[in-house]
Amino acid sequence: MKKEIEYLIIEKYLQKELETEALLNFEKKLKENVDFAKEVALYIEVNNTLTSRFSNYKEENDLRNTLEDLGAIHINNIEKVIPEKEVKVFSLMKYSKYLVAASLVLFASLVWMNNDKNSLNYNDYANHDTLELVVRGNNNTHLLKAEKAFNTQNYVLAQSELELLLQEDATKVELQLYLAICLVEQNKFELADSILTKIIKGNTIYKNKAIWNLGLSKLKQKDYPSCKTVLTSLPKSADDYTQAAKILKKL
Amino acid sequence: MERKAHQDQIYIEALLNNDSRVLNKLYAKYSGKIIGLVTKNSGSYDDAQDIIQETLITIYHQAKEKNFILTCPFDAYFYLLCKRKWLNKLNKKGIKAVTILEEITSITDEQEILASETEIFEKRSSLFEEKLIELGGKCKELLDLAFKIKKMQKVAEMLGVTYGYARKKKSQCLGKLTKMIKNSSSFNSLTTL
Numbered sequence: 363m364k365k366e367i368e369y370l371i372i373e374k375y376l377q378k379e380l381e382t383e384a385l386l387n388f389e390k391k392l393k394e395n396v397d398f399a400k401e402v403a404l405y406i407e408v409n410n411t412l413t414s415r416f417s418n419y420k421e422e423n424d425l426r427n428t429l430e431d432l433g434a435i436h437i438n439n440i441e442k443v444i445p446e447k448e449v450k451v452f453s454l455m456k457y458s459k460y461l462v463a464a465s466l467v468l469f470a471s472l473v474w475m476n477n478d479k480n481s482l483n484y485n486d487y488a489n490h491d492t493l494e495l496v497v498r499g500n501n502n503t504h505l506l507k508a509e510k511a512f513n514t515q516n517y518v519l520a521q522s523e524l525e526l527l528l529q530e531d532a533t534k535v536e537l538q539l540y541l542a543i544c545l546v547e548q549n550k551f552e553l554a555d556s557i558l559t560k561i562i563k564g565n566t567i568y569k570n571k572a573i574w575n576l577g578l579s580k581l582k583q584k585d586y587p588s589c590k591t592v593l594t595s596l597p598k599s600a601d602d603y604t605q606a607a608k609i610l611k612k613l
Numbered sequence: 614m615e616r617k618a619h620q621d622q623i624y625i626e627a628l629l630n631n632d633s634r635v636l637n638k639l640y641a642k643y644s645g646k647i648i649g650l651v652t653k654n655s656g657s658y659d660d661a662q663d664i665i666q667e668t669l670i671t672i673y674h675q676a677k678e679k680n681f682i683l684t685c686p687f688d689a690y691f692y693l694l695c696k697r698k699w700l701n702k703l704n705k706k707g708i709k710a711v712t713i714l715e716e717i718t719s720i721t722d723e724q725e726i727l728a729s730e731t732e733i734f735e736k737r738s739s740l741f742e743e744k745l746i747e748l749g750g751k752c753k754e755l756l757d758l759a760f761k762i763k764k765m766q767k768v769a770e771m772l773g774v775t776y777g778y779a780r781k782k783k784s785q786c787l788g789k790l791t792k793m794i795k796n797s798s799s800f801n802s803l804t805t806l
Contacts, residue, residue, distance in 0.1 A: 369788030
């Protein structure tokens with residue numbers, strides 16, 4: 363109980379709502395009691411960090427887009443230059459025709475393999491089923507909002523609505539699955555992968571969908587070995603087996 | 614004591630202002646060494662791109678939330694951060710620690726300290742976010758709103774409760790979250806320098 367009162371005083375201090383005398387007492391305690399001072403510092407740090415993360419989401423996203431564009435210009439350009447240099451090396455070795463032929467075959471297959479992997483694009487395969495949660499007579503606004511947001515690819519809003527729904531009932535695996543998809547779409551892989559792994563370990567009808575989406579998550583992360591391992595475990599009876607087979611062929 | 618900013622502080626400002634012209638210079642000047650570091654140590658060009666981007670986002674957060682001032686050249690500081698991030702990633706993938714072929718040899722103590730500060734900042738922030746998810750329930754719902762909307766008066770109106778009640782609930786929930794953070798096993802190793 364005592365702790366709760368202290369947290370309220372910290373909150374009032376944070377909001378600059380302490381009256382003069384209470385403020386003086388608070389500041390005196392801050393100076394004299396090291397543990398209390400640490401408690402206050404952490405409370406304020408957590409508040410400020412999370413407030414900044416939540417309220418600057420759009421700004422951060424804009425910066426990410428800029429960095430992605432610059433990365434594509436600077437890093438992909440360098441990547442394209444390298445094979446050209448290697449071709450020049452081969453041309454110098456033309457006197458040794460067999461070696462050249464063998465090297466060219468090897469080189470061509472390496473390029474082919476790389477191109478094949480590079481042509482694997484998450485967006486080409488991430489054709490998510492629509493979310494259908496609302497049933498006649500059910501006026502839960504979070505259900506409506508989650509469904510609408512997900513089906514219009516507003517994954518940020520869909521995530522927060524699905525989280526609210528899961529707070530009401532955390533056992534709904536369908537909601538967990540769609541929450542994980544929203545997280546993958548936003549590159550929040552760690553949490554997404556842990557949710558999907560948990561679904562895979564269970565024995566629900568969503569198991570195969572979770573395997574497929576974990577495979578897609580690994581593909582988006584360009585973690586090809588894991589992608590291969592995950593997708594190999596998808597049974598032939600799964601809806602997404604044909605698509606998974608296409609990815610596996612390229613891997 | 615107030616820190617004196619190095620002239621490379623322009624890169625920190627560019628992150629805060631999303632200034633693509635200056636950020637373009639940053640990529641032109643510094644991305645080569647990071648690509649070398651990653652591709653010579655079991656990584657791809659895409660890995661290098663991810664490491665550069667995530668490191669810059671961390672620096673952006675630190676500048677935004679802690680008014681981070683760069684007191685040394687950006688070069689080695691940025692390289693150190695990317696290197697540590699890449700090593701962590703390799704460890705997570707289960708790839709045994711490699712002998713990093715250094716692209717930069719002269720790293721000062723100050724650059725080491727600044728890089729460690731940024732690294733600890735990132736780990737603390739991740740711990741806060743992780744524990745908020747673990748908190749769950751009505752408390753998370755209230756805190757999400759409070760963090761997004763900031764003004765508690767508005768939060769109270771949205772929830773249909775009095776301002777005093779909303780503020781009290783927020784203090785209880787944030788207090789609970791603070792306790793969870795303090796009690797986590799990694800917290801003690803993440804003290805600020």
